Amino acid sequence: MSKQVRVRFAPSPTGPLHIGGVRTALFNYLFAKKNNGVFFLRIEDTDQNRFVPGAEEYIMESLEWLGIAPDETIGKNEKFGPYKQSERKHLYLKYADDLINSGNAYYAFDTAEALDLHRKQHEEQGKTFIYNWHNREKLDTSLVISAEETAKRIAAGEEYVIRFKTPVDETLQLQDIIRGEVKFETNLLDDKVLFKSDGMPTYHLANIVDDHLMETSHVIRGEEWLPSMPLHVLLYRAFGWEAPQFAHLPLILKPVGNGKLSKRDGDKLGFPVFPLEWKTEDGISSGYREKGFFPETVINFLALLGWNDGTEQEIFTLEELVDKFDLNRVHKAGAKFDPEKNKWFNHQYLMKQSDSDLAEDFAPIVAEKGFSSFDCAQGDTLEMTKLEKIVSLIKERANFVSEFWDLSDFFFVAPTSYDEKARKNWKEETPALMQELISVLSEIADFTSVNIETIVKDWMTKNEIGMGKVMQPFRLSLVGALKGPHLFDIVELIGKEETIKRIETAIATL
């Protein structure tokens, strides 16, 4: 039996979870579930300066809303806890020391200022400063001084970092599940800092140590990490550990122009880039949840950004995605985010919702417009039945529940104005015809859509009145414009009295 699949999503809590991060989490989740494995969440907060309050909770809440919550994390099945790196702080120095003792790392005393100066000088000469084999013995490191001297300086409280001693003259041929073989020359790599002078590990050290300790089988992360893959593989080797398998996911790009989708793009282009709304003193960043997207929409759309199952199916439930997901079918190239198609997906899921669920979502909006009888709290069942009927008539023309009011306001209030372009359908003979229509309508006992339609149409044919002459002004009177669902359905719902009243108002106004 092969090793258990254990994958992780390891964000740093520096702000709200970006949509690209959501997709990384999703693919990890799908891969884990597909392989009967474990999906865990680890918070990588080794940089204390960038910590943002609330971000950690935000990440958890987002994953829960989307239905892809981790199996193990802070406060949940803490088999390999803690799941927060700042709480694992005591662990890392030992591993850095191991690397020093095995000759795979060294102390470096260069100050940040000294290094900045080097970089600047190199840049002025059109060169790039790389801290590695070619200059590490000219810099201020433990490689060029005695062990006693090193110990003395550290004991004296001098600040230091621990750097990885990248091996020389090797060509690394690494395997990536998505990209196949990727080659790197170790001579071109730099000696990354593993342990910072503030006593915390860097991402690289903490990530490798924790992935090993937490028995991670596959590292599925964004493409931005591809350049650090050689370092990470080298670290596993230096520790004598078996490395997990790697898969680097393509990036999500801006809908227009070039580049990675960023936090700013969303609100600029009118779509959210965060699952949940995020408030700061600088303002509000909109979220999918608050914008009326269904979590299923977000999951489905994101899954198809860079992956497909090879068939022409586009609508997938989470369960189907789990069943069909295959890392080998993930695309290599980045994908532009298409807000239009994203909306289309939401329409698909809107249509799948039951009328009663949609009515329930719509009720508070109606109540807010001043129709408190639709307020869920007051729960008038007769009104809710009516609301369900309204919803069933308009939902096919909406992408979001938030659009329902504009599509259905005439069910609640009589038109206060009439569409300019539609007014030309109101001709000289119209008032007389409408007057006749009123008397026809008032005679109808069984006031239901089909019955009203039959009677009105009979009246028109008997008197040889053209359909357009009646139907257009009739609709204009009730709706205020030439739009909306089947006219007789509207008539039935607003009732005989209101219908007649609206026609009378139209006659008086137009």
Place this chain on the structure above:
RNA sequence: GGUCCCUUCGUCUAACGGUUAGGACACUUGGUUUUCAUCCAAGAAAUAGGAGUUCGAUUCUCCUAGGGACUACCA
């Protein structure tokens, strides 16, 4: 600048050497609805360029071009 990754319709993608290069979103045009939307049908729309390998390249190799990521004591 250096390193690495990528490249099929406007966009997301299918076609794992042999297809009239398929689907979806968006777009256009018809039909249905005497309205609008939905829906249905149809249409336009792509293998970045150049060499090679091969009987045959979207598919394999190389070059060029373009795009992207990384290049911090950030992740």
